[in-house]
Amino acid sequence: MILEAIQKVKLYQLLFLIDKDLAEHQRGKNCPFCNSPLHYSNYFRNPRGGPKNLEEKYLLRFSLCCSAEGCRRRVLPGSLRFWDRRVYFGVFILIVVTLRQRRTDSYSASKLMKMFGVSRHTLKRWIHYFEEVFPLSSRWKKVKGRIGAGVSNTVLVNAVVSDFIKHSASVERGLISCLAFLSGGLMVF
Secondary structure: OOHHHHOOHHHHHHHHHHHHHHHHHOOOOOOOOOOEEEOOOOOOOOOOOOOOOOOHHHEEEEOEOOOOOOOOEEEEEOOOOOOOOOOEHHHHHHHHHHHOOOOOOOOOHHHHHHHHHHHHHHHHHHHHHHHHHHOHHHHHHHHHHHHOOOOOHHHHHHHHHHHHOOOOOOOOHHHHHHHHHOOOOOOOO
């Protein structure tokens, strides 16, 4: 069920629309450095992990640029599709780490590497990030009160993803809500 969700174009369409709304909301705030209006300065990314038949427009990363001469600084609005500068879609990373943390379902590192075409190094890096780095981040500190205190870092992603899916009308909605939660508590629904 969770594996099929990351290959549905509908999920990426919804994430695109949410990202578009987040960008428009950020654009209405003006430049955080000089308070001048912001203009779109979008660019395409080539993320891995999504469905093969995904239209090119869903690879667009919304970006804003200050309109004031002398400032012209970039502002990146929040995104549910892209997890910082990582090459893979954020939802793809979450699912792979979730499956790895569900060892009872026999998702070994070797099996995940074969299923998704990720290297051992990449998989180890993602696991390290969610077990060691993410729990110390300001992003997690903002939202960790919503998750039970007994959740250890070694099953953190699995616990969060499973909880959101369990309390949502569909797997897609659960994943979107989880991405919003992990992106700093953005409320999208």
